Amino acid sequence: MIPIILALMLASQTANPKGEEILNQMASLYSGADGIILVMKSQTYSKVFEETTSTTIAFNFNPPDTFYYSSDYEQVLGIADTTWVLSKKHKQIQKKLTESYLKPTDFIINWNNHYVLKNYQKGGDFDKFDLVGKEGVSPSQVRITLNQERHLRYIYYKDASGDDVNIRLSQERLARTAKIHLINIDIPKGYQLIDLTE
Numbered sequence: 001m002i003p004i005i006l007a008l009m010l011a012s013q014t015a016n017p018k019g020e021e022i023l024n025q026m027a028s029l030y031s032g033a034d035g036i037i038l039v040m041k042s043q044t045y046s047k048v049f050e051e052t053t054s055t056t057i058a059f060n061f062n063p064p065d066t067f068y069y070s071s072d073y074e075q076v077l078g079i080a081d082t083t084w085v086l087s088k089k090h091k092q093i094q095k096k097l098t099e100s101y102l103k104p105t106d107f108i109i110n111w112n113n114h115y116v117l118k119n120y121q122k123g124g125d126f127d128k129f130d131l132v133g134k135e136g137v138s139p140s141q142v143r144i145t146l147n148q149e150r151h152l153r154y155i156y157y158k159d160a161s162g163d164d165v166n167i168r169l170s171q172e173r174l175a176r177t178a179k180i181h182l183i184n185i186d187i188p189k190g191y192q193l194i195d196l197t198e
Helices: 004-012 019-033
Strands: 036-048 050-062 064-068 074-079 084-087 092-097 114-124 126-133 141-147 152-158 162-171 190-195
Touching: 019 114, 019 126
Parallel strands: 092 190
Antiparallel strands: 036 050, 036 162, 050 064, 064 074, 074 084, 084 092, 114 126, 126 141, 141 152, 152 162
16 A cells, blocks of 8 residues: 555656646747747856856747857857857867757757656746656756746756756847857858767
């Protein structure tokens, strides 16, 4: 009898129809938009160096498969299955497969293709969701926070180095943008292109 009770308790913690309904409403809101323009403040805390670095990220997504974002350190362009990452520090552009690169739309559009809802909490004007990645998904755990209108406000996860990453959205427009810098064509002088897709 006790194992059955424990199984029911575990199922009630992980299966949350209300939380999934809210996440699906969020996904519908963003996937129905002509495009997504976000401005985010990212703070990364390194346990190794015991320091926090901050940067502002401008993110643009034009459906169905083009995204671009820029920060103080890098620029990233994704078109279909290919992503180019421009590192200002290393003066290089790496060409990669898009599936290996994390982007904010992975948490909001078709979230359940990448993650499973582990926990849902209602807190005042916000809803918090703990997501666990499906096999091979990185980061493996993500916490997102939505406001009452089902708009994304915060993202938290640990990156590949184990650093804590906190992202706060400061601006949002659901529209297409023409401000996508084609770093795959317009390569800055002195930068090296490294193809990691071969």
